[in-house]
Amino acid sequence: MDIQQLLNGLFIGSIYALFAIGFTLVFGVLDRLNLAHPAVFTVAAFVGIELVEVGGLSIWAALPVVFVVGGLLGLVIERVAFRPLKGRPDAHFAGLISSIALAGMFIALLQWRYGPDTKRFPAESFPETTYKVLGAQVTGVQVAILLITVVLAVGLHLLVGRTRLGRGMRATAENPTAARVVGINVDRVSATTLAISSALGAVAGALFAMNVNSAQLGMGSAIELKGLAVIVVGGMASLPGALVGGLLLGLAEVFTVQYIGSSWRDLVAFGLLFLILVARPQGLFGTRKVREV
């Protein structure tokens, strides 16, 4: 087995995982698919580059700022695309469309500010150091991508499992009406959930831009499909599932490119996705919800 490819798979896979964790968090808690998530990912990549290029921040200092920007976008998404639909019988479909619309507005605004062209980080933004791991070349950025993903995933896991806010999220996921009855401010939980989700998606976007040193307006679409595949494979609403699913997808892609051919790379995600949906719809880590009679 090729160690270099294995590591490359892990690095790209952890970006997928970070993106998918945010995606699945909203699905798990609010039962909504937020299709503005990929737009946040894209916005974050451009904002990250501007912070470094114009703001003169180092790439490491830019990340926390991007995290906050993502969180604010999440609040906007909740307020504009989801809260007004509360209680509507078609809230599922309508939420998809309203988040698509908001995503379109975000991307249009990006185009206004940055133009239609590919943007790159200024030269010398990245540390030159590379490390040798088991005979493979690894850059500092790649190590950071893996570490940041793990830290954020663990942090989120603790937040959901151990804190008062996390308890509110779990209660809302179980039954929003009952959560409201026992005194949980469901609107605030929804807003916070979207803010956290978007903050994670934003960090994923900035890391992705660092990994390939470029940002394009269309970069969200490709990862959107992969994110959907990952959350289904891992199990909708399962955070560990999204993490493992993301890493698996990254590895599977890298090895497909190496052994089969680059044009087949994208089929991996969907082949995997389809098999899982037909054979085990609850995903690798999901649990089946019992339908009420």
Next chain:
Amino acid sequence: MPGDATLVFIAIGGIFAFSFYAVLVAGQLSLGQAGFAAIAAFGSASLAPAPSEVGEIPALLIAVAIGMSVGALASIVLGLPTMHLRGVFLAIATLGFAEAVRILIINTESLGGAQGMSVPKVVTPAIAWVFLVLVAYWFWRQGPSRYGRALAAIREDELAARAMGIDVGRHRLQAFVTSGAVAGLYGVLWAYFVRLIAPEDFSFTTAIDGLVTAVVGGSTLFVGPILGSVFLTLVPDLQRAIGIDAGWIRPFLASLLLLLVILFLPGGLAGLIPRRVRMPAITGTDLGSAVAGLDPRRHPAAGEQVVRLRGLSKDYGGVHAVRDVDLEVTGGEIVGLIGPNGAGKTTLVNMISGLVRGTSGTVEVLGVRPGRTAVHRIAAAGVSRTFQHSRLFPRLTALENTLVGSHVVARPTFLRRLLWLPSARHDERQALQHAARCLERVGLADKGAVVASALSYGDQRRLEIARALAADPSLLILDEPAAGMNRVEAEQLSDLIGALGRDGLTILLIEHNVGMVMRTCTRIVVLNFGEVLATGTPEEIAGNPEVVEAYLGSAETEEEPR
């Protein structure tokens, strides 16, 4: 005036939106249409004869036939393994299929790979609009047919639709295949208009555009997809015409408009069109199916077996909800089922109507075996029920709810409606009459045009009964029909149930209002902790001290509200 290309794009965009409409009316979200369209476009481009050989129109018609067939075929292949998926899961599975198709095409040399194929340009605005009108006609005729109402019922409440005798799996697959065929038509028309087809024409973005068009236009009225396509195709043109063409303003305004439509026009653009619901004039009062011109049903005569339970039990984990129940009900009986909360009454009737399968023991109802037979077949055999918590179809009118109830006795009308056969019109009118009579019978004659969710609580309970009656059932199961009714309403309901019994219906009544049960029923069964505590005539039950103790508790802890 919009140019030729704009006219064509409106028409084929509308057709593509109809392929989403086809499944949205049944409450399914599919994103596989771009895949069906791609298979149809590339399939017909490779298989159909060239226009230079057979003439332009014949070549196009052959291509359309090929495209719609392969679209339908692909949707069967995809639909069979995925029809058990719901909501977002179905959307993602179908999206995965569409992406897989696209990638396969990119990797197929004979289809031109990523460059795609060139196709002769045959489609003119006139041709595109003829096809759009045909598709719209199809869905216009589908809406108010028995089939169309069944799809709407599935969208509104799948479980209730099942209990009304609708074969949900078959209907969902039919809607899915219709969607596949229409998407195939779109693929072919697209191919024969744009000259060069590439796999990128059938990407995720394409599918999203189609979905957005259908939802913005409105997915409950057949003109919706056309309105959506006109709107979304013309917005960029309009913006260009009034001189807004900075690169980013156009997509920004288009997205903003989309957001406003989805937030403030819940029914899409078609929701702006006022809906008129006409109540049919009621002639006669008979509820029997033979008289209503529906498929006749023979009800069991007095003394004939209707329900037979033997040793029936149901465990949920360690909880014995129902334990070893034997019960027989014969034709014309009105059996009251009473017992404290949690005694297993609802579980018992769920097993009788086939929604829940018993852990052990046997159920036999009207010659079928609930639990082993699909729920819709139990309903078709003549079992009709109401639910403890109303499960009406909230966005359908009272009349439409009742019409759905008559699904098992009404004749299918969609295909005959497509051909404008007078018999379809006649059957529809009979079904309407029947539904109106059922509404009148429960006292809702003047509420037929009101949507179910807007009815008062008591009226919703009554509508559930009317909907159940519309199936002309042999066994009517009423699960707490008087809950939330005042004394006068409960008395009226009691009279109605008595009258239905005299008409020959067999009725199983669950009710907490003991007075009403005593007054209405010919026999009473008392359940406690899942077991039959006592059974007998109202007088016997009233005098049974064990029942009084179990049901009312001892005097100190009594808190019976009624």
